[in-house]
Amino acid sequence: MSGWCCSALSAREIAVKDLNRIDLNLLVYLDVLLRERNVTQAANQLGLSQPAMSNGLRRLRDLFNDPLLVRTSDGMSPTARALELEPLIRDVLAGVERAIQPTSDFDPSDANQVIRVMASDYAESTLFPTVIGELREQAPGLTLDVMTPSDVSFLDVERGKIDLVINRFDQMPQSFHQITLWSDPFTCLMSRDNPILSQFDLRAYLNADHIWVSKTGMGVGVGVDPDDVQRLGWVDTALAQMNEQRRIRVFTRHYQAAMTLAEENDLIVTLPSRATWLKRDNPRVVVRPVPFEVPPLELKMAWSPLLQHNPAHRWVRQTITRIARELNA
Template identity: 40%
Template sequence: MNTPGPEARVAIRAVSRGAPAARYIHPMNIRDVDLNLLVMLDALLRERSVTRAAEAMNITQPAMSNALKRLRKLLGDPILVRTAGGMQPTARAEQLQRPVRNALAQMEAAIAPNRAFDPATAERLFTILITDYAASVLMPHVVAVLETEAPGIALNILSASGDAIGQIERGEADVLVNQFGQLPANFHHQRLWRDRLACLIRSDHPALTAAGGELTLEAFLAQRHILITQTGIGLSRLDEVLADRGLAREISVLTRHYQLPRQLVAESHMIATLPARIARYQARHLGLAVLDPPVELPEFQVGIAWGALDHHDPAHRWLRERIVRIARETLD
């Protein structure tokens, strides 16, 4: 009778615990992987073109095509697919892009440990989780600075979801820009800027005309409202303040998007209450008015948070410190 090998024993133990054995049948051994393929994969995902990736790596196009063929076989995935808009990465490839880029960056840093981080020559992809409000007011400033100071730094800007903390803990994202309540103990954060809520309303709204341009509490409560909520449920701080007074407003539209309300306000009598910075920007383009809410509301803070995994990484530290400085110089 033959004795099961180590891999078979792992599979047997997995089945005995109720876990699926299939995932243990064909384990990938890193010793069987040509690590040069990871460098090729990084180039392909950055350039999204076999020709441009080959030029970036200073190799021939047939050589890069062969590398892509080997990667597809290794990963069991097309990696890049041809679309009307050019070559696009698959979902699997997008999942791999940041881990591969960061793994290569860490390997480079390990080989040359005494070399200081140089933003002018560094090449790296950072994933930023952020609300569209914060992205609208912050990211144009950040991108403008990176374009001159760190042209090799690329940003993957994603909408912050309810699982943002988990994404950072799993290494799927680098930083989160948002308003924070309680963060996990192993997280770090810094304040970026302060803001307050303001009301976005049509300049020719009948309620303003009747009150000489003033938004009274009575008129405010008589209108229909747009509620912006990141979760899609629940009430805002404004509604909590009104509820403390025994009052409530009529909410007709709930949305997670900060850009949509301006169009709704411009074409209706509804009122949107949103951060003043973005309200002022939107009002300029559509002839809308920005007014203080008819109740006193506290300021709120927007911050940047990151996990312990990246806290000591030189490139990560440079980027977040640069974001903090940009925000405080331009927004705070």
């Protein structure tokens, strides 16, 4: 028994000795290095010199007995051990962040900071007027910086440089937190003078000329190939499943522009209903149901796990979610 106790004690002593070797700053360095995959960029983000960052990487390699990041044709690539450590390190740092967060509740009336949000034109038009009105009332010191999908990347969000992204997303990193704000069915908007209104059915829809409007995900956009149905979105995918295809004459990324074009031409624009609802008082346009089944648009809000427990961030998220649910009701 005494031998077992001595053996167990030695193991604990070894564990403590190993923990004493760990500088918490090194874990922060590793987290940023794995995000940036670049020593210079990691140093810039942490406000360190490149030699200091390189020294930190050397110490990390000694600590974990692994190269962690190695040079390849694509730049610095993480080793298998680094990929294994990545979620564990983030969990540790998130726990530390939670421990040092202020215990007092966030007071929006005293807040004075910038909240950066990437939002699609659709979200900015349908959701943000109410959101901004309430933020101005409850948190007048907050500044909202609304960015477009082409302004940011998923990496910007992952690093916490962008607080929130609000859009429809075909794909999203699994590490992100996300919530569906609402689901919105599609409708057709067209000029009141459009002759198609006399008999608006599927055949008439297919024989008409259309405006395409969409911008999913994030990043710089590229030109659209009218024949690449899989990349055109839900409306055209639904038609393809029926072995049909619409005739698109105008491609745009702006909902307001699409609706203005439909108002002044014999073009049809098929949009989520909340967007066409913005034209409800315009006597020059008419809204009709889509003459075939189209899955509704799901508007999602997503954010980095780095910001999950930040009190100000949590209050803004909860406020936007509540407003979206109220508008949806």
